[in-house]
Amino acid sequence: MLFVNQVCSGVWGKAKKDNLSTRRGRSYKILLTIYLLLHNFAKTHETSTSEKVASELKKIIEKNQQSDIVVTFDVPSSETLNKITIKTKAHTDRAEKLKMISDALENQALGSQKRVLDLLKSEKSVKSRILWITNQLSIKSASAALIAEIAAVDEVTKIDIDAELEMIEPLKDPVDNLLNPPPRPRNSKYGQLTYGLETIKVPEVWSQGYYGQGINVGIIDFGIDVNHDVIRDSFIGTNNYGWFDPTNDTGLPNDHHGHGTHCLGTIVGHNGIGVAPGSRWMACEVTKDYSMEMFHTSAVACLQHFYCPGDESGRNRNCSIAPRGSSRKLYDAALPFKYSDTFLIFATGNFGPFCTTTALPQAIADIFSVGSTNYLGEVHWSSSGGPGINGSIKPAVVAPGIEVLSSCLNNTYCIKSGTSMASPHVAGIFALLLSKNPNLKNEEMWDVLINSTEPVTPTNKKEQCEKPPTSQYPNNRAGYGRINALKAIINVKIP
Missing domain, CATH: 3.40.50.200 (Peptidase S8/S53 domain)
Incomplete structure (x- = not known):
């Protein structure tokens, strides 16, 4: 089953096998959708389904047939947040605010993502995490077939790669023309401080x-x-x-x-x-x-x-x-x-x-x-x-x-x-x-x-x-x- 942590951050879970006959019955639709997605990428006229798939992701699945993906759904978390914060303004207890806001965001995400989560139940060894704070779904090693199915879901607005963020490392020393300034003063009444x-x-x-x-x-x-x-x-x-x-x-x-x-x-x-x-x-x-x-x-x-x-x-x-x-x-x-x-x-x-x-x-x-x-x-x-x-x-x-x-x-x-x-x-x-x-x-x-x-x-x-x-x-x-x-x-x- 797909593990969904109802309180915190969500955990990676493996989906179990689907019924074989259902799987076969769905295969023709999958193949057709894959054909439409992969073979229309280079054409000037694309279906609305294909347009949901980011261009960089299209290139990756054409080459590798799978990718780590992030699925974004139709109700932005900011919209849900705007609605619930109107209700939380009257509450002074911080813990109560946290629970009300997180419950609203999570419930909206579970509702928006239900059809895709149902799809994942029939996939082998698929790991996913519900990112309810942004109403997104993270999926590891999604196949071209799965991406095609997800793109056909009405509530899905975008499918993209799990983008790597360039990290900012500390500067390389020496960074200044300072002559080894003492890291700790010697005369502090609190001892040696930075x-x-x-x-x-x-x-x-x-x-x-x-x-x-x-x-x-x-x-x-x-x-x-x-x-x-x-x-x-x-x-x-x-x-x-x-x-x-x-x-x-x-x-x-x-x-x-x-x-x-x-x-x-x-x-x-x-x-x-x-x-x-x-x-x-x-x-x-x-x-x-x-x-x-x-x-x-x-x-x-x-x-x-x-x-x-x-x-x-x-x-x-x-x-x-x-x-x-x-x-x-x-x-x-x-x-x-x-x-x-x-x-x-x-x-x-x-x-x-x-x-x-x-x-x-x-x-x-x-x-x-x-x-x-x-x-x-x-x-x-x-x-x-x-x-x-x-x-x-x-x-x-x-x-x-x-x-x-x-x-x-x-x-x-x-x-x-x-x-x-x-x-x-x-x-x-x-x-x-x-x-x-x-x-x-x-x-x-x-x-x-x-x-x-x-x-x-x-x-x-x-x-x-x-x-x-x-x-x-x-x-x-x-x-x-x-x-x-x-x-x-x-x-x-x-x-």
Whole structure:
């Protein structure tokens, strides 16, 4: 049978055999549809069924006769979301909102996808996952015959490949002409802290008693080394849905690259590494087979898992992956978080100094994205610039991201650079603020963050991305400025 997880992210399942006579009876229709699909691809006149199949997918199935696919259905998740959020406005309980919204999205997806799910019951060894958060269906190794059948279903609007998203790796050191700046100041009363924590005034927040205690944070990345000393004890645990690996199906957090471990250390790490050492964490692995490959369905599945109600899902998700060449559907998957007071933070990307280099979904106006500054307090040349879609200011803010010391593989420490190192600082600040006022709404948090900044300058003062100039704020190099944790905690009122 096809396994459908009614609560969380869905699981891969195998479909069982169909009745042989039914299978034979259907074969003539399949062959005819395949003929129409495959042989009409090159013709100027295509049937409406064929038009549902993306051109790149057509080429792949002509060559290989199968492909991993993503099926999109006729009722957009955004439409369902708009309807249900009208009903949830009157509800103040966050858990209740999460359940109402996720139930509505899942019920709509199950209704829209019923005919295709019925088709899958008759297929051998077909693995699928319902992506109810975007009303899509992910299918592994779909044959040309199956694709043809799915395309004939009225509720299906598009069939595409499971697109690979180009990952943004940390910058290669050395990234600046800095003469080995000390990663930790020597004169801090809190011991040796990273320069990033000192720069954004984190110790001053700790002195007020706020360490992120009582707050769960989450990270979508390449994996986590759960055995590292600075993050091991704050893992929320697998019994609390603290780890999800939709592609490799591993049972415990693991990391073969170090990127995720480094980012998480900056958020919650002990030992003077993390902004919010009092917080607990959960994580989702998005890469395939320990490679640097990330696909659309993995990213959506991770967001869907984090949205799952009924567990200890946190209030803050750090998407320190900055996918390039991604689709609007990633924004669709992120949109429900906006209506349930779960704040998503994205790294802007390392495509500077060029302007308009902030990719989707970061380039959309209501996605909070973070650029990077260096040890001298300048916006680094590599940090992606705005403007975003419809002229929106990008990034929202900047934070230390160049030569950042944090946790690495095998219980070691290392220095990495990029906007992936900047956004965890902001995620940590978010946890600090919630430890002071756990009732903050998303719009309140946004206002606090952009109004708790200080001026910075670009590495090259001539770097300007449209109006306003870099001497005015907000601008498309530094956003509203460099985040200041002390200002932010002062701007948050105790409930």
